[in-house]
Amino acid sequence: MYKVLVSDNISQKGIDILEEAGMDVDFKPEQSRDDFLENIADYDGIIVRSMTQLDKEVLAKAKSLKVIGRAGTGYDNIDLDQATKRGIFVFNTPTGNTISAVEHTLGLMLALARNIPQANQALHNDIWDRKKYQGVEIKGKTLGIIGLGRIGSRVAKRAQSFGMNVIANDPYLAPEKAENINVPLKSFEEVIKESDYVSLHTPLTDETYHILSHKEFAMMDQNTRVINCARGQNIDTAALAKAIEENKIAGAAIDVHEEEPVKASNNPLLKYPDQVIMTCHLGGTTTEAMDNVAIMAAEEVVSVLKNNLPESPLNIPAMDPQEFIKAKPYINLVTKLGNFMAKWKGHHRIKSIEVEYAGEVNNYSHKPMTLSLVKSVLEPILDDRINLVNAMHIAEERGINVKESQTQHKGELNNIITVRLNTNKGKYSLAGTYLPIGFRVIEINGLRVDLDLSGEFIIVTYQDRPGVIGKIGTTLGEENINIANMQVGRQTAGGEAVMLMQIDSKPSSETMGKIKDHLDALNTNVKDLSYIAM
Numbered sequence: 239m240y241k242v243l244v245s246d247n248i249s250q251k252g253i254d255i256l257e258e259a260g261m262d263v264d265f266k267p268e269q270s271r272d273d274f275l276e277n278i279a280d281y282d283g284i285i286v287r288s289m290t291q292l293d294k295e296v297l298a299k300a301k302s303l304k305v306i307g308r309a310g311t312g313y314d315n316i317d318l319d320q321a322t323k324r325g326i327f328v329f330n331t332p333t334g335n336t337i338s339a340v341e342h343t344l345g346l347m348l349a350l351a352r353n354i355p356q357a358n359q360a361l362h363n364d365i366w367d368r369k370k371y372q373g374v375e376i377k378g379k380t381l382g383i384i385g386l387g388r389i390g391s392r393v394a395k396r397a398q399s400f401g402m403n404v405i406a407n408d409p410y411l412a413p414e415k416a417e418n419i420n421v422p423l424k425s426f427e428e429v430i431k432e433s434d435y436v437s438l439h440t441p442l443t444d445e446t447y448h449i450l451s452h453k454e455f456a457m458m459d460q461n462t463r464v465i466n467c468a469r470g471q472n473i474d475t476a477a478l479a480k481a482i483e484e485n486k487i488a489g490a491a492i493d494v495h496e497e498e499p500v501k502a503s504n505n506p507l508l509k510y511p512d513q514v515i516m517t518c519h520l521g522g523t524t525t526e527a528m529d530n531v532a533i534m535a536a537e538e539v540v541s542v543l544k545n546n547l548p549e550s551p552l553n554i555p556a557m558d559p560q561e562f563i564k565a566k567p568y569i570n571l572v573t574k575l576g577n578f579m580a581k582w583k584g585h586h587r588i589k590s591i592e593v594e595y596a597g598e599v600n601n602y603s604h605k606p607m608t609l610s611l612v613k614s615v616l617e618p619i620l621d622d623r624i625n626l627v628n629a630m631h632i633a634e635e636r637g638i639n640v641k642e643s644q645t646q647h648k649g650e651l652n653n654i655i656t657v658r659l660n661t662n663k664g665k666y667s668l669a670g671t672y673l674p675i676g677f678r679v680i681e682i683n684g685l686r687v688d689l690d691l692s693g694e695f696i697i698v699t700y701q702d703r704p705g706v707i708g709k710i711g712t713t714l715g716e717e718n719i720n721i722a723n724m725q726v727g728r729q730t731a732g733g734e735a736v737m738l739m740q741i742d743s744k745p746s747s748e749t750m751g752k753i754k755d756h757l758d759a760l761n762t763n764v765k766d767l768s769y770i771a772m
């Protein structure tokens with residue numbers, strides 16, 4: 239039974255899903271860091287929101303952890319690099335709370351324009367002051383959005399319906415996406431200078447850390463109001479407090495904070511209740527969003543622990559489910575070629591893995607295929623320590639160069655995948671194709687063959703000599719091993735030859751020894767002789 243820790247508050251619906259799937263669930267949102275560090279080794283899966291820090295120290299102790307589910311969007315609290323190196327799948331549920339974050343942003347903008355929280359607070363204190371709390375309209379004003387993704391684009395659409403003029407900065411967005419929603423893309427500086435309202439909707443990255451600081455506040459108009467519903471570290475809090483103090487800008491509405499939870503001791507913005515509205519990271523906290531992200535995260539954790547790939551992976555290439563279904567035969571083909579190669583090359587040290595894709599297979603992303611190949615080639619050495627998440631990292635760590643290429647050439651076949659290994663004892667190459675009837679191996683070390691890529695094989699590479707086929711056939715016959723199919727390829731008469739035999743049962747090591755003795759007696763210079771079960 240898998241153990242799953244839920245270390246932040248999530249909807250009960252998520253916990254029910256985990257339990258119904260037979261998981262042993264610990265719900266511990268209030269756990270101390272020390273307890274967390276002490277117990278994390280016990281868990282196969284974890285679900286977090288933004289409060290749990292899954293940093294290097296934690297992940298080093300998380301010896302059994304296979305999957306991290308982020309019930310929400312931003313994943314800056316997870317050390318993705320470390321999780322990847324440790325082969326832990328990480329996914330988020332980025333669509334579950336988009337609308338809630340959008341609506342909270344709009345709410346903050348209106349509250350900021352109309353002094354709603356301040357007037358409410360005053361009235362609760364028995365103060366009626368219509369002059370002090372006079373607001374401004376948002377109609378006709380310019381809203382500058384930094385980060386026009388899922389949330390930013392929806393904020394834009396709603397703001398346009400209020401009659402706002404929306405502009406945006408997003409260097410990574412395809413310009414057509416912005417054109418489609420009638421939002422002109424401008425430089426960061428233009429947005430900062432031209433906007434009455436600046437709203438942040440970027441993830442927290444090295445580039446967006448303190449994206450608004452002294453310099454940017456100095457560029458803003460005095461009537462500018464700033465909204466942050468993204469991440470606290472996107473704004474330099476001290477610089478914002480100074481800009482407010484010096485009336486460089488008109489106000490700010492802040493949902494996310496550099497230090498959470500906010501306390502009077504750690505946040506200078508609390509000194510400006512008339513200009514700064516603050517909420518306690520509530521952007522994604524609605525009943526609907528909480529249910530959505532918890533259900534999605536729980537279902538995905540269960541699915542990944544059952545050996546499926548996550549739908550919104552953060553550390554393996556994502557694939558559209560429809561595309562995945564179509565590409566699956568090629569993923570299976572390349573995995574089979576990798577399994578074959580791993581057994582064929584035996585204990586030789588791999589220097590490089592090359593894969594060449596030809597024909598129809600080029601219609602799909604190669605990344606999942608190449609990852610599957612690397613995993614299958616290295617698996618016999620590393621067992622369950624290698625998976626799709628850490629395959630490239632492990633290859634790199636072992637000095638194995640992985641190269642992929644594509645070509646249109648495929649002859650009469652619809653698709654061909656060729657795998658080449660360079661080892662300390664020589665080169666191996668194997669090509670296969672996917673046909674609706676199954677997988678075929680069509681080339682070994684450059685020699686044409688045609689065999690079903692399933693079942694059990696003996697493969698031998700040797701110097702072409704008369705009598706080899708007969709000797710091997712007789713030896714297998716004496717051991718009562720039936721040869722279902724056999725193909726021999728050779729470069730030239732007397733040159734390097736490869737024999738691939740599909741057999742009906744496993745030969746003993748004595749049988750393999752006898753074959754080797756016969757081949758040596760015939761002076762065939764055996765390069766390798768392997769039994770391969772697929």
Ligand SMILES: NC(=O)C1=CN([C@@H]2O[C@H](COP(=O)(O)OP(=O)(O)OC[C@H]3O[C@@H](n4cnc5c(N)ncnc54)[C@H](O)[C@@H]3O)[C@@H](O)[C@H]2O)C=CC1
Nearest residue numbers: 311312339385386387388389408410440441467468521522
């Ligand atoms: N306050 C809350 O409770 C919530 C906060 N969030 C935060 O909102 C962020 C955005 O969420 P989504 O819109 O779903 O993400 P998204 O990935 O759909 O959009 C982010 C956009 O930012 C752009 N971007 C990245 N770096 C940029 C840069 N240096 N300058 C300008 N644009 C840049 C990207 O190209 C992308 O279009 C999340 O990363 C999360 O941190 C999300 C949900 C709830």
Ligand SMILES: O=C(O)CCC(=O)C(=O)O
Nearest residue numbers: 287288309310311312522
């Ligand atoms: O998950 C949370 O703690 C709140 C929502 C959020 O910040 C996010 O989804 O990025």
